Amino acid sequence: MSVVARTLLGPGPTNPYPEATAALAQPLLGHLDPAFLALLDETCDRLRAVYRTDNRRTLPLSATGSAGMEAAFVNTVGPGDVVVVGVNGLFGVRMCDVAARCGAEVVRVDAIWGHPLDVDAVLSAHPAPKLIAAVHAETSTGIRNDVAALAAGKGDALFLADCVTSLAGIELAVDDWGIDLAYSGTQKCIGVAPGLSPFTINDRAWERRIERPQSWYLDLGMLGGYVGEAASSGGGRTYHHTAPTAMVASLHAGLGRVLEEGLDSVIERHAATGAALQDGLQAMGLELFAAQGHRLPELTTVRVPAGVDSLAVRGELLARYNIEIGAGAGESAATVWRIGLMGYNARPDIVTLILGALGEILRRS
């Protein structure tokens, strides 16, 4: 079977940085090898740098971004706890589901998909929630929510931000903004294959955590013995589970590339390529889906032109150009395309490629 090579411009995964791919194929290390533990510690340091946090409990969870979401809720929310969730896309909806499975009383505050959350509506939805949660970069709609304002107004509540598509893609400052917990995924703007969830939790949230969460696998107290706390205290390591060492080595390498370029520069690169794509799409006469002023540069949503078969265009992009873009999410499945320019793919040549390919197909159709 011949190897298929794609340019991955969907909502993630993106093509990893070459350094991240190379690290996957390096000789495998055991999860208790001193050489691996040093690499893991440095990976946690690098995650602190991209999250802009000093949280000592900052670590890659051994599962994908959605498990990061689950870890955030199971470690902080128990039966009867009130959780306010801002919902303007698929991942806000998912948060409500996950919180409810922890027994939480979920207060859901909806906004129109493709528009940002109403900060005041979220903050005034309940007088004393234990947790307020929102998605920073809604991958399903291409919208940036103002999590800085939400965190600033949280009062006594904890504030949780889903940073799956925002980490290392747009401005994010966990400590300065007052975000208490955040999780991400490796396959977006960090530019690594999917499989890990970078996670951070501050002392404020830690002190209010559930002592024995319903999940053993995602129990941060037990994980701390292996990674987070030992890393800063210099103490011994307690085996919890077998860490996915190849993926951690790859994350280490991808973050190394990001920090070598410089986080500000990487974010600026995402901004520039996203703007170029969005300008180019509009110059072709296409209409963007996400509300102006709240658009993500790393994930662009664009309306499928009237009379054009969304699926056929995506199929031709894949078959003829080996380019993957995403369908819309939920109600927009057939009427919106999602085009990601993340990590390694946030480059001018990729903008030229996708605008050229899409233009050729639309002119023919």
Added chain:
Amino acid sequence: MSVVARTLLGPGPTNPYPEATAALAQPLLGHLDPAFLALLDETCDRLRAVYRTDNRRTLPLSATGSAGMEAAFVNTVGPGDVVVVGVNGLFGVRMCDVAARCGAEVVRVDAIWGHPLDVDAVLSAHPAPKLIAAVHAETSTGIRNDVAALAAGKGDALFLADCVTSLAGIELAVDDWGIDLAYSGTQKCIGVAPGLSPFTINDRAWERRIERPQSWYLDLGMLGGYVGEAASSGGGRTYHHTAPTAMVASLHAGLGRVLEEGLDSVIERHAATGAALQDGLQAMGLELFAAQGHRLPELTTVRVPAGVDSLAVRGELLARYNIEIGAGAGESAATVWRIGLMGYNARPDIVTLILGALGEILRRS
């Protein structure tokens, strides 16, 4: 930083098959790419082959083996359900913890570590449990438990087998033996990096499952929409989470190697190399820890000789020979070594290498 290459002879991970490593570094595919879905389907077929099952719900979970354990319990056990767990090692203990977090009433049946479970004691521990669970190959002690006999005597209960260290290493026949659920890990006898949990569940267990498990991430009903059921029904795929596509490609390749050699041949290879190692260790005057007649070939436990510093020997193996072996588990941490010959490392040259290196160190000490 120079690359460290180890011979991994601990309790896992093992060095992956070269094909599995190469697949990690192939061009990444998106989780909804038709090319990836075909590869995923074939991976599930290959998992059915190594599990010796026709279960249509056979799939790689997107997390490590311990998450497989959690998936088994959260999908079948709820508050008040009686679960009988046979415990003769660390992973039996873990099962009790995970089951208790589901609200189960756990009936724990202990056997001495290093000895097999007493089948009758486990089967007679409760008149009507919902689930009986045991570890097939106890990685913490090197013991094989008779899960075939346990499954045969399960009565109306469901039977769950932990096959993390047994799958593709010793005889296992999910369907013929009547195992209702089983999970494994990729980093042992399958010979792939850690990161996925091969999972299988039959219709009998499926019909008694928890409709809405406390874990969203491990909800088999939702996962079925993406992988298991669609794969056999030919239906469309529903996005659940972003599958770790590089790891799945690697699993596909590792399983391909195993099945190309032939499962019987691979199991025979594990048996032969394990016997050679155990004979060699005893010929050196060392004493095996696991009870005779119940020893795993893929994971050998050997007592640290009196007067020998366990940690120092492991340190020298690592520093001078780049060989990793494991410490003992629990109370045996300082008095037992664990030596794995799994997957790609179940080879005569590896037996010669570890016996030679250990012999040199012990003669010098």
